[in-house]
Amino acid sequence: MMRFKIIMIIWLSCSLSVQASESITISSETGDTLMIHRLKDGELWGSFMITDHVADSFAENELIVMQIDQHQPIKLDHQKLCGSPARETQKVSYSFQSEPDQEQWQFSSVATSQLDILKLTGWDKETYQHMKSDRRPEVVDFPIQSPIAIESLWQQFIQAEQVVFRYTTDAAESRQALFKLNNQRKQLINLVQ
Numbered sequence: 001m002m003r004f005k006i007i008m009i010i011w012l013s014c015s016l017s018v019q020a021s022e023s024i025t026i027s028s029e030t031g032d033t034l035m036i037h038r039l040k041d042g043e044l045w046g047s048f049m050i051t052d053h054v055a056d057s058f059a060e061n062e063l064i065v066m067q068i069d070q071h072q073p074i075k076l077d078h079q080k081l082c083g084s085p086a087r088e089t090q091k092v093s094y095s096f097q098s099e100p101d102q103e104q105w106q107f108s109s110v111a112t113s114q115l116d117i118l119k120l121t122g123w124d125k126e127t128y129q130h131m132k133s134d135r136r137p138e139v140v141d142f143p144i145q146s147p148i149a150i151e152s153l154w155q156q157f158i159q160a161e162q163v164v165f166r167y168t169t170d171a172a173e174s175r176q177a178l179f180k181l182n183n184q185r186k187q188l189i190n191l192v193q
């Protein structure tokens with residue numbers, strides 16, 4: 001499995017370098033990796049990768065949630081394709097609580113029981129912002145500055161102290177990866193110039 005992950009990372013780096021004109025790589029303390037790419041057409045995309053050799057891969061049917069500082073969390077939705085089979089029912093939900101006075105969203109808990117089906121099918125817009133992503137077993141690619149990205153996302157990234165990804169592995173383990181952006185601010189700003 002370790003060889004497969006190393007080969008996958010090398011392949012991913014090579015394929016992204018063909019599309020990207022510049023990239024920044026940030027590692028978390030848990031060993032996961034966040035790459036931010038400026039594509040040749042000027043768009044900015046992020047790639048969040050499980051690279052810690054502990055977790056096998058993202059659970060196919062579970063959420064991947066991104067939160068920048070205390071902004072509203074973003075649910076990285078699967079890109080829906082015509083003719084694709086229905087996914088399994090989601091079993092994990094992350095709870096966030098809004099602080100009304102400060103417009104901040106605090107992470108509160110992970111639930112693994114069956115929840116309200118309406119919340120699990122996208123009726124959770126009060127809690128999450130939704131954004132399409134491209135998911136593979138160990139990598140999720142998401143737009144940061146592009147026509148399909150959330151409009152304020154790039155500004156959140158360049159002003160942020162940290163970004164956190166919460167996800168579940170195919171071994172049913174709930175995990176989070178925290179990336180500190182303080183030291184990367186100058187490089188992030190340089191990506192758009």
